[in-house]
Amino acid sequence: MDALVVSPGVPLKRHPVAAKARASDVPILGDIELFAQARSDLPRHKVVGITGTNGKSTTTALVHHILQTAKIPSLMGGNIGLPILEQQPLTEGGVYVLELSSYQIDLTQSLDCDVAVLLNITPDHLDRYDGFDAYAASKARLFEMQSPEHAAIIGIGDTPSALIARSLSARSEQLTKIAPGVCMDQSRWPSLQGPHNAQNALAAIAVAQALGVSEAAIDEGLRSFTGLPHRMERVRTHNGVAWVNDSKATNPESTAPALAAFDRIHWILGGEAKSDDLDACAPRFGHIASAYTIGAAGPRFAAILAGKVPVEQCGDLATAVAAAYRSAAPGDTVLLSPACASFDQFRDFEDRGNQFRTLVEALA
The missing domain is CATH 3.40.1190.10 (Mur-like, catalytic domain)
Structure with a gap:
């Protein structure tokens, strides 16, 4: 050969x-x-x-x-x-x-x-x-x-x-x-x-x-430039709340800048963790109004965030979207930026982002 x-x-x-x-x-x-x-x-x-x-x-x-x-x-x-x-x-x-x-x-x-x-x-x-x-x-x-x-x-x-x-x-x-x-x-x-x-x-x-x-x-x-899907992608603004799909953020280092981009964030995170900490994201915890954890890393990340920001263990994406919808106020941003790989619950990060988009577009 x-x-x-x-x-x-x-x-x-x-x-x-x-x-x-x-x-x-x-x-x-x-x-x-x-x-x-x-x-x-x-x-x-x-x-x-x-x-x-x-x-x-x-x-x-x-x-x-x-x-x-x-x-x-x-x-x-x-x-x-x-x-x-x-x-x-x-x-x-x-x-x-x-x-x-x-x-x-x-x-x-x-x-x-x-x-x-x-x-x-x-x-x-x-x-x-x-x-x-x-x-x-x-x-x-x-x-x-x-x-x-x-x-x-x-x-x-x-x-x-x-x-x-x-x-x-x-x-x-x-x-x-x-x-x-x-x-x-x-x-x-x-x-x-x-x-x-x-x-x-x-x-x-x-x-x-x-x-x-x-x-x-x-x-x-x-x-x-219109950007790429799943990378700080603004899915829609609904009742004054911006919904942003950053599913491509598969590690804490790539999520940290997204947390810096908005002032008041409802953060959906979790999945198959690539690290045991969220240290790279910690300097931006002040931007987080509340957090919603999903996937295998959910319990671990909820424990890290407890006492620092309000946090709910949601388990899956649909539950997290519903919880964020109840809590977010006009002017807030709901951000899917998981800081994790997706393979515990999704085919890949694109599948995760697409499911997020479908859930958000279905909000009444």
Whole structure:
């Protein structure tokens, strides 16, 4: 065999086919590596690769939208939408915008991104790695594959990402660092609210600038971006209460910025926990009017929140939505931002978000 090509979801540490491939010195590849190997046969183009624990889907979609706004041919793929190999190649001068999970980077050896982006690194997927350092090293490989004259954009709000940025300091003008806490006027960007989306927007702006997109097109792209489902998605406003679907927030670090985006929140959380604490969310507990826990982590999270915010153990999503509906007042926000994976009660985070939307749309 020339190679073993696997889905990124295949657990390479445990799968017997992967062990046989290694024993036979057969390379194990993914679809992104096949794309990388095919680049020399494609019309002249550029590639943007975007990774990070949180925010990469929104940032990828935003970059693609800005390019479309600027009338630059672009395709979005990788860990979002259609696989890149399922799409027709771009014409001359196009840009491939790829969301890249750590699993996909693990299966890639030769992807030299014209612009490579790392948004953040927080604990996640540790069942697939030998500790957090190995997970961070997987993200760093995106830059190890990259030519030093190409652009690197790195958020430095966490220590692992900041260390990667420091290791690339010799790139000088080709390295852009995005610091946390930058104050921005987001009022003109209705689908990019909250501090996490400020960071996503800054990354997308830096990518667009590296690609030579005009400031006018960047501004219009930020203004007209409609966001992605299940990521701070405003489902409806009913009786003065905003209902927001943030089902994609599957760990406390991704939920914390959502809690910062609204002043008075009825928070639905829980599911299959990725951590035993809510420490990342604690600085925003003052924004929570009440909390409603669901799923396997419900009792644990209710115990953590007890005495800090009013909390109800609801068990399932329908019960939580009904409880929030009874309690929320005009001007409040009901936020599904579970800080957990969904697999204890749902097929995936999309199924969870869709069920939330159905329940909210049915409110009389």
